Amino acid sequence: MKKHPPFSLERLWAILVKEFTQMRRDRLTFAMMLGIPLIQLMLFGYAINSDPRHLPAAVLLADDGPQGRTLLYALQNSTYFDFTRQVRTETEGHDLLARGQVQFVVNIPQNFSRDLLRGERPSVLIEADATDPAATGIALGSLGTLLNTALANDLKGPLAFLNATPGPVDLRVHALYNPEVVTQYNIVPGLMGVILTMTMVMITGLAITRERERGTMENLLAMPTRPAEVLIGKITPYIMIGYIQVAVILIAARVLFHVPMHGSIPLLLIVALVFIAANLAMGITFSTIAKNQLQAMQMTFFMFLPSMLLSGFMFPFRGMPHWAQWVGEVFPLTHFLRIVRGILLKGNGLPDVARELWPIALFAVIMMTLGIKRYRQTLD
């Protein structure tokens, strides 16, 4: 019996041509592939801020001396607090907090200035609505140093002794890679990974199920073709889409969000290929398991949510318990986020990148093998 070659470039080419033609015809999906990164960039890039400022605050000012006022000005100038209300009683303040109309109530007691000058260490009470810790955390954290520097101007000459004495250690903090703590510098490169994960897994997830739903799978299977030809032929066009998305995000990062790009962009593009391949392989594997397009979509979201939440995109990776970190390490997105942030913000080179690259590559290989194994050549 004549043996047939296990892989035919001609058939692969046939499938490529078909997929590209179909992709070109499917304008809506094509537009979505470009629209999704743009919309998400606008939403996340401009909307999300993990360092919230101008939080509404109420003040209960019972003191009529100058130091109380100085303190308020200092709080306002920190840009964390916007004093929108003045209240006369504590209950009034509590009501505002309960209704969510203010985030803080600053309570400066009677005789604050007098007691301060007397060296009696008067207290200032700040009550915060801490239901969302992220919203209040940074503002509250800034308070300690704020108080000392705010009053430094008033406490001069003979009053200088009231200034806080420097601690035994001179603490210096350098916030490396993102000294101004701009959220976008973190979010926008991260979005590259999130958007690629979502669109790549979904679009290929639909690839095989669509053929099955439209009844064309039977025709494809009746032809003398191999699983690898079909799968690779279906994946390749989307690699191109993935690169268009990467380009859109990189340009936006540069032009709109002024994200620093310290590392090598070509290196990033090469790494992105491995990441895209990993996601496409996962999508194609879903595609061979799901019975219809709806199931493929559900599987995509089943995968997408944990990888978004556990990868370190939304919440700090190191803040998670160890088991969750282990789960997170499985997702290609986790490693890609480290790579893309590393290359752009830290200027990481190949040796640093390689450490995060192999888990993605391993994931891609396992998924692709699974996909080819699962792909059935019969209708059984």
Place this chain on the structure above:
Amino acid sequence: MADDLAIDVRGMTKRFGDRTVVNDIALQVRTGEIYGFLGPNGSGKTTFIRMLCGLLRADAGSGTCLGFDVINDSEDIKRNVGYMTQRFSFWEDLSISENLDFVARMYGVKNRVEAVRQSIERLGLAGRQKQLAGELSGGWKQRLALAACLIHQPKLLLLDEPTAGVDPKARRDFWEQIHTLAAEGLTFLITTHYMDEAERCHRLAYISYGNLLTHGTVDDVINHVHLTTWSVTGPDLIQLAEQLRKQPGVQLAVAFGNMLHVSGDDAAALEKAIAPFRKAPHEWQRIRSGLEDAFIHLMEHSKDNFSA
């Protein structure tokens, strides 16, 4: 002898779970023959065809298809067989020529561009080659599907209800083409529900609930059933049919236009049963059983025969 058989299989069996969909079917189709494959919906026709071209793995069975082992050489069989699915299965978002081009590439057709051009021309699709397949009407879709199945010059065509939902004119054209191709040496296995199509086949097989009940030429099939048929004309045939059905010896009373066909496989019993009804205003006449009578009979009685 074996060289003359395009399909020569025995014991073909397929089970889905504990349901046997195709049960021990043997089938021999000669090269250049148009073989009709009949049976009610869900009788296993499609499953049998899928096993022949390697789309389903047979649970049991052996034999050859175009000289290739039907179980192990599905790759070779696929290369030499054109399979037209029951439901239109080409890509609706590709144009006619793109669909043909894709198929030609997949089969590695030599002189592909020329082959596609010729195929479009032969089928009279020349003016519409840029049209998307999804925009075609049922008849044109069927023409396209046939063209695509032929492009790699297969030796055997498996057509699964190729004319379902196609108008009579297109059906006639289609059958004319089938006969021309068969004359050129192509072999056809065609499933159908239409009697006129069944009568256009060289030979037939009738399957029901996965069992092959009868096979042979049209006459063979009719003779095999041993049916005696009377036709009745006159008023109130529906009521008459209802009464007749209650009589022992009457197995079928089916309306054919203004006529009623009354059949049974025991001629004497049938004659006895209808005797009281043979009076005016009804006119009775003994006729030769047709293929349709035979098939309705097979359809209605196959289950009993095999559960007994």
